[in-house]
Amino acid sequence: MQKIVYVLILISVFALFGVQCTQKEHELKEEIFYENPIILDLEEIQKRGFIRAIVDNSSTSYYIYKGRRMGYEFELLKNLAAHLGVRLHLIVQSDINEAFYMLNKGRADIIAMNFEVHESRFHLANFTHPLGEMGTVLVHHNDRDGINSWQDLDGKTIHIRKDAIYKAQLCKIQQEYGIQLSIIESNLDSDALIHQVKTGKIAYTVADKVEALVNASYHSNLTIEWEVAPKADVAWAVRKNAPALEEAINAWMSAKTGSGYVQTLYAKYYKNSTNSYYRSNSDFSSVAGNRISPYDEIIQKGADQLGWDWRLLASLVYKESNFDSEAESYAGAQGLLQLMPVTLQRFGVDNPQDPYQSLMGGVNYLKYLDRFWKERIPESNERVQFILASYNIGHGHVEDAWRLALKYGKNAHLWENVSTFLGLKSHPEYYKDPVVKSGFAKGHTAVNYVQDVLLIYESYRTLINP
Template structure:
């Protein structure tokens, strides 16, 4: 009976999916989003002050580990952003077609997914010089019925990531070897498909060779020995009408290859299997668990009293102390939320190394700042940024910037307006203004501080469940 049901299921699957590589395949009707891309090149990006890159959430691309952002693409992109003199904003997507759409619509500037260059993709974007070479492999469990050669894939069902190059490669194998495959495309990242194989939810998938090898170090019963496609160049993608950005990336890449930086990053994420395994399987990794730090419970309790998303408060704690209860700054600030001695005393913290006291002392200070700004800045999201700046530099300096915004006819309830004048507090024309009480301040550092926290919060929101 089971065999009959399996046979019927197999016939049904082949009926629905198994003709994908034949002339019966229906062409997708889709908007030609790659035509007339948004005109946005390096000069505009630098003037704007940040670059947006699409990355994947995977054990090799981008993830959170103990509150820290990690991953091969992330570290490479962060270095590139520093080279360009801009900040890095990341967009996490697993759908490659959607990534190309965002790129051409000007909502992203780079697709950093180590894409194989092919004729179809060259319609959508322009590719940088290769970052390296990657092949693809079949992922399966070690078993007696293991597939050892391509011909053994006949009548097999292979689940793959939607819109990846894997379908094209499997179709080529099917034609070359005269076999019949059922290819099922689904949304998701490569690691999620490998996990389905590990859990026996599917029998086969195809991933980049390096991803397969990294995962094979985690799971002893995983086999990635069968090559689906030999190594080929992989690169990042930019808009066709962004030649200056492409040229700058290529110059940076050439420099980093000469210094050995790219090899170092490759070794860190693709060859150091023990560290990769530890990070990827830690309960404090966004790949394996849903925790940011050992203090998540305390942070959630504090965030509830503030009315904040706990991941926002976690971003602040990470920025201040990296979740180190014994952290001490050069200025004498201590504890999880790096409170100065006078603030510790004011908000009743007797032991700054006690995580509960330290955190709740900082939360009480944040509540005080919230009350200070509530009537002046009623909108919560704008007020939170002002509170964060006040936490960093003191609410007196931020109040000076708020007064300057009023004097110069800008919106004093808008963080961007306040940030603009806060950054100008190094200029005598502004810090000596009669409305300013506290004088000179390195306000631009506080603005960057807020940006850092909000960028980290965006990552936590995407990768960590509420």
């Protein structure tokens, strides 16, 4: 009984006073995961074929808007990946400490979260050349009294993002000015905390000045005038034992900054308040809503018939038509799922520009492909990849690759093996093989197509609720 009372008292104390400025918390929870980071540098990443980057889901960093992946960090990382000759895999992670853990354990290669370059983080990772500067401001509702000195905040509660540099900045202020703040660390990101200030759920938060300016530009009830810390360099983080990757990123950054590319992207996401408003308030934004397209309901019906996650079918629709029901390719493919005229007719589509007919025609074709592969590829997650490749290039070419995998003693139930032979179907040694029935094909385009759809799906699955 006494133990229960003690625990309840502790909970009450934390609820009332928040997190105080002591080192004990970090001493207790911090693993020494950074002392022996996994050995994984640029050569291994390029050989693997993709680079993994951790980002935020925010109105400036990375988000889905009308089905399209967007964001300042996203566009920079996509450009970097192309420069390095690899594909980009994104990891959405709001927990900063977990991000450093994943980096050092090799689950990620870059943390692109606009970190302030600060000595308290030097043991966790190396930092790239600065991408810019970040100042820190206090954000509060403008119906509160103005702040003329730090003493005006004595005894106040300030909610901040967990493991951000803001706590160290506020603790320093407490010491310098002899005030007492109740600092509540939250797993929410800065965008979400600013929204809570806007709605009156919390009184104060701290944020990057530029991010706060973006929010204040379309939320007129926010005040962001009180500076917590002056500008400091911000950069990305990489493992301490990945010098080649760090050097390559720095060289790319220098070139892109010199060309004006970085400045142009910065203006696009941070200086256009109208676009920022729509990105942050639209039902079709992963920051504010949970819709991908105007056709979500019919996509969900089609996905039910397939037994698919509707976000996977939405990824295929985006890849095919960008959710444009009137889209028509140079080859004559039409509608949301870009079916050719002969396929439209075969699967009962009279009007390919009618979203429902077009979508269901494509679903019926996908059901046909599912039946084609079901006995050969019984595992559903593997089979989806065979279906997607068949949708793109035709099931005859994929079947050829399946036969080649069997001939060369590989497990033909696995897409990883079959996709290798599909990619080889542009070489005479393989497309002239007696087991090949459909001849030459640029199979690598279908392999890339499958990867593209699944990467889009991963983004939708992470940012959009089922």
